[in-house]
Amino acid sequence: MKQTRAKAKSSGQHSAKRPVDRGLYAKLRPALADSRPRICGALVCGAVALLSSLPANADEPAHGQSSGRWRLDSALTLSRFEQQIKTEVGGARGERLVEDNSVGLGQMLSYRFWGPLSAGAFLRFDSGTRRAGRFTGFDADGRALVAPEVGGAYSELWIGPLIRAEWRALFIELGYGAFGARHDEARDDIPAENGDSGGLLRTHPSIAWLLGLGGGLPLAELPGTGSLELSLKLEYRVRYYTRRSGSPLASGPGGAEAVHGTQNLSPFAGVIFRFGD
Secondary structure (H helix, E strand, O other), X not given: XXXXXXHHHHHHHHHHHOOOOOHHHHHHHHHHHHHHHHHHHHHHHHHHHHHHOOOHHHHOOOOOOOOOOEEEEEEEEEEEEEEOOOOOOOOOOOOOXXXXXXXEEEEEXXXXXXXOEEEXXXXXXXXXXXXXXXXXXXXXXXXXXXXXXXXXXXXXXXXEXXXXXXXXXXXXXXXXXXXXXXXXXXXXXXXXXXXOXXXXXXXXXXXXXXXXXXXXXXEEEEOOOEEEEEEEEEEEEEEEEEEEOOEEEOOOHHHOOOOEEEEEEEEEEEEEEEEOO
16 A cells, blocks of 8 residues: 555656646747738638639529619617616616627628629727626615726727628628727726827737628518618627737737737628619
């Protein structure tokens, strides 16, 4: 038994002394950072090739849809989330623990240039408020007290090109945020190298993408004009912010580049107007 324990102890000591190689990621990180534009470009080219491989007759409209080559999309997304604590259900409401409100508007104009493929431009605007805090107790009237509270209002604007493929009533679209700017009161903890912590955040030139998947349901034919459809879509959006007020974000430990990543998964509802021959 003593010999077994001695072997286990010796083995544990040997494992504790075994060096762990933590430098692999550090060695690969510069190469990966330099390859980001090429990786994103390859993904876009692959998506375009996949969309182009659809049969030429895949652009045939579903029943009730117009065959117009121009398409104008207007869509809206809304979200609200809150948390609170009370002494009883229906009791006096104090400060909220969490409050998250957001509204987003999407506008897209595209032209079907070949088969199922369309190309055009989009505009996305988002605005909202996010606040959160920790519960500290109740006041004399039974209302919740919260401190400290962090957060604030934000707004974001994206403009860029898009490409879309349609099959019957379904569609998939890929957009690139050529221009992306965000004002975020809650992110005054991310300063730029020039010391500014309240200016506009600007997106990375090659990592600002949106991917949408949805469908359209015919609503009405407009004789001599086009048609209207109900649009339902799920959109994924990813971006990195690397600059603030025209200056790079403050560097991390050892001078490492600082980037601020954000992603969304949002449902949209809106209308599609098809027109033109």
